[in-house]
Amino acid sequence: MSKLSQRHLLGIKNLTRQDLELIFETADNFKDVINRPIKKVPSLRDVTIANIFFENSTRTRLSFELAEKRLSADVINFSTSNSSVKKGETLLDTVNNILAMKVDMVVMRHASVGAPHFLAKHIKANIVNAGDGTHEHPTQALLDAFSIREKLGSIEGKKIAIIGDILHSRVALSNIFALKKLGAEVMVCGPPTLLPKYISSLDVLVEWDVKKALEWCDVANVLRIQLERQQIKYFPSLREYSLYYGITKRILDDLKKEIVLMHPGPINRGVELTSDAADSHHSIILDQVENGVAVRMAVLYLLAGATA
């Protein structure tokens, strides 16, 4: 018998360690399911899920859609580029119209921080945050932590460095919350302009030198430079960023220790990671993608199951 402490997955911040462990244990079983010849279970066959994406996405949207289909849910997809949002409809109106068609769960990505929290106050359906602005991206953090747990056996006591554009990254914030709750040591590393001012108040180490960060950590989670969110220049050029913060296979091989390399995607090859590093044996980037489906199945299953 098992239940999450929350009705919605808005962020990692409101989850307990027990919640995280329950999600991982459930995801273990779903990972087994998606590796069978018949990759489908009938659990959510009477559930309808709307994937509402107000921001671009490939991996997350496909991963959610596949997770929903593997659970036998009915799925409708919505993206803003071809919708009435362009005609000036508000968020609440859009979602209420979708819910009027008898939808049970909403998976939403939005450019505004707190958009899913706002919805959660106004609608009855379960909400899964698939990324809200620069705030949280809980399922990414869950699949990152799940992948570390799978690779290293556990997360407790492991040293994890999050490297790159921390300031604009929802992945970074959710990862910090998840990893700290699971007992890991966390370091953030990037140019000072891309580190939030009060980041150390989250009880993380701060490092400006990427080589020192790599020396320290067991796992390096490398983030993309989010140019689309940067209104001003935070560093002189991508070339200079790549020179000081880009990770190459050579740097990894010179470490004389095992290191696990992660990236939430999409990779800007040649900027934060060179191709030979991204494709090296250190990398578990494609395992992360596989685990994403299993973890999202676990989240949807646990949220849907608790509604009765």
Add this chain to the structure above:
Amino acid sequence: MQKKLVLDSHLLDITLNRLCQQLIENHGDFTSTVILGMQPRGIFLAELIHQKLKALVKKSIPLGYLDTTFHRDDFRRREIPAKASETKIPFAIEGLKVILIDDVLFTGRTVRAALDAMIAFGRPSKVELLVLVDRKATRDLPISADYVGKYVDTLDSQRVLVELEAQGHKQNKIWLINKD
């Protein structure tokens, strides 16, 4: 809470031996038969029977664990979702005879879910059900067991408790419990 002993350790052993003999009678040397224990509690019984059969027919018999959680029909209809357990079936069941093993047969809904879950691993030529305790007249579905350890008359409000040494209990015992 009242507890009544249904089977003690000695009688249980006799029952298990009888069930094994019945299985051998129908399956011979188990060349085309596999055993699936149903999670979470049926697996301990399946292991016990598997051990005994191995000693009797002197060859290894494939043993797997089947979890039915994701195939249950009461999902979203109960307060707290059931917790999933591991499914471990490291062989194909296509064309083979399957013996499903669980400790207690009550409404029959778990068995229905198991039949559904099993299909992901192939189409068995035949499926049989073995249970240690069959609670008579409590079935919701038209399901019955092929091999029964003991029939017990029960009320819906009563519970059958199976305690096996493999689960960490001192002695193998089966109880009937009255909930007050």
